[in-house]
Amino acid sequence: MLAYILKRLLLMVPTLLGVLLLTFVVIQFVPGGPVEQMVAQLQGRDSGGEGAAATGAGYRGRQGVDAARIAEIKEFYGFDKPAHERFIQMLGQFSRFDLGKSFFYPKDVWQLVKEKLPVSISLGLWTFFLSYVISIPLGIAKAVRAGSRFDTFTSLLVLVGYAIPGFVLGVALLVIFGGQLQWFPLRGLTSSNWEALSWGAKVTDYLWHITLPVTASVLGSFAVTTMLTKNAFLEEIRKQYVLTARAKGLEERRVLWKHVFRNALIPLVTGFPAAFIGAFFAGSLLIETLFSLDGLGLLSYESVIRRDYPVVLGTLYLFTLIGLVTKLISDLCYVWVDPRVKFD
Numbered sequence: 001m002l003a004y005i006l007k008r009l010l011l012m013v014p015t016l017l018g019v020l021l022l023t024f025v026v027i028q029f030v031p032g033g034p035v036e037q038m039v040a041q042l043q044g045r046d047s048g049g050e051g052a053a054a055t056g057a058g059y060r061g062r063q064g065v066d067a068a069r070i071a072e073i074k075e076f077y078g079f080d081k082p083a084h085e086r087f088i089q090m091l092g093q094f095s096r097f098d099l100g101k102s103f104f105y106p107k108d109v110w111q112l113v114k115e116k117l118p119v120s121i122s123l124g125l126w127t128f129f130l131s132y133v134i135s136i137p138l139g140i141a142k143a144v145r146a147g148s149r150f151d152t153f154t155s156l157l158v159l160v161g162y163a164i165p166g167f168v169l170g171v172a173l174l175v176i177f178g179g180q181l182q183w184f185p186l187r188g189l190t191s192s193n194w195e196a197l198s199w200g201a202k203v204t205d206y207l208w209h210i211t212l213p214v215t216a217s218v219l220g221s222f223a224v225t226t227m228l229t230k231n232a233f234l235e236e237i238r239k240q241y242v243l244t245a246r247a248k249g250l251e252e253r254r255v256l257w258k259h260v261f262r263n264a265l266i267p268l269v270t271g272f273p274a275a276f277i278g279a280f281f282a283g284s285l286l287i288e289t290l291f292s293l294d295g296l297g298l299l300s301y302e303s304v305i306r307r308d309y310p311v312v313l314g315t316l317y318l319f320t321l322i323g324l325v326t327k328l329i330s331d332l333c334y335v336w337v338d339p340r341v342k343f344d
Contacts, residue, residue: 001335005328012324019320020094023313024087033307034103038073077103090313099314104306109314112299119295122189122206123287126214131221136268138222139229144256146234155227162223167286170216174290177212184212187292213291225268232264269333 027033074080081089093100099109107115138158142151178186185191189209190202197205236242237260245255285297296315303311 005332008328008331012321015324016317016320017091020091020313020317021087023316024083024090027309027312028083030307033079034077034309035070035073035079037307038077039070094314094317099318100310102303102311103308105308105311109311112311113296113315113318116294116296116299119189119288119293120297122210123213123217123293123295126210127217127221130214130218131225132268135222135225136229136265139226140233140256140261142226142230143233143237146230158223158226161219164219166216166220167290169219170212170287170290173212173216185209189293213287213293216290217287229264229268232267233260236260236264266334 071080078086090100099113101108102112105112138154142154145151173184174186177183185208189206191197191205191209194202194205237256242255242260245259246252285301287293288295288297289301299311300315302308303315
C-alpha cells in the first residue's frame with residue numbers, strides 16, 4: 001500500500017508539470033495580454049480614450065508609445081525575461097505555494113481565492129448534500145420497486161430535470177419566483193443589512209437567498225446519482241448471496257439494509273471524496289453570474305477574459321493539485337470499503 005501511494009505521489013509531479021507547461025505555452029500565443037492592454041490604454045484605443053475623443057480633450061490615439069515606456073511596462077508585468085526563465089521562476093514560486101499577485105487586483109492570488117471561496121462553498125456544499133440525501137434514498141426505492149409505476153414516473157421526472165440546463169432553470173426561477181411573485185431575492189447571498197441582523201435572522205436571510213441558486217444547481221445532479229444507486233442495488237439484489245439469505249428466512253428489510261446496502265454503496269462511497277472536495281472548488285460560472293454570486297467560477301472566467309495570467313495559472317495549479325490528491329483518496333477508499341481490492 002505504501003509503495004502504491006508513493007508511486008501515485010511521484011506521478012503527480014509530471015502531471016502537474018505537463019498541465020502547467022501546456023497552459024503556459026498556450027498563454028504565450030494568446031493576443032491581448034496585459035502589456036498590449038496597457039499600451040492600448042496609453043494610445044487611447046480603450047473606451048476611456050474614445051470617451052476623451054468624444055469630448056475633444058486629451059485624445060492621444062495618433063501618438064505612439066515610445067520603446068522605453070513599453071520596456072517599463074514589460075518589466076512591470078515580468079515580461080522582460082525570456083519565456084523559459086519566467087516558467088522556471090513560476091515553478092519555483094509554486095513549489096513554495098506562492099501563487100503570485102494578480103495583474104488587475106491589488107491582491108495576492110491566495111487572498112483572492114480565500115475571498116471567493118465562501119460563495120462557492122455555499123453553493124457547492126448545498127448541491128452536494130441535497131444531491132446525495134435525496135438521490136440515494138430515491139435510487140434505493142426505485143430499485144426495490146423496479147418496473148413499477150413509481151419507478152417509471154420518477155425516472156421521467158429525474159431525466160427531464162437532467163435535460164434542463166441549470167442556467168435555463170435559473171432564469172425561469174428568477175423570472176417566476178424572483179420577479180413576478182417576488183418570493184425570493186434576485187441576487188447575492190445576503191441582504192444589505194445582514195450585519196445588523198440577529199443570529200437567527202442571519203440564518204433565515206442566508207437560506208432565503210441561497211434557495212434559488214441551489215435549486216438551479218442541484219436539479220441536474222439528481223439523475224446520475226439516482227440512476228447509479230438504482231443500478232448498483234439492482235445488480236446486488238440479483239446476486240446469489242441475496243437469494244441464499246432470503247432462502248434462509250431472513251427478513252427482506254434485513255437482507256436489503258445489512259447485506260445489499262453495503263455492497264451497493266461501494267461506487268457511491270468511493271466517489272464521496274471527489275464530490276465533497278469538488279463542492280468547494282467546482283463553482284458554476286453560469287449560476288454564479290446569473291444570481292450575481294461572486295465566487296471562484298466568476299473569478300476564473302474574469303481572469304481568462306482579462307488575461308490575468310497569475311490568477312489563471314495559480315488557480316489552475318491549486319485546483320489540479322487538489323484534484324490529483326482527491327483522486328488518490330478516492331482510489332484508497334476502494335480498499336477501505338471493499339477489502340477484496342488489492343493494488344498490488
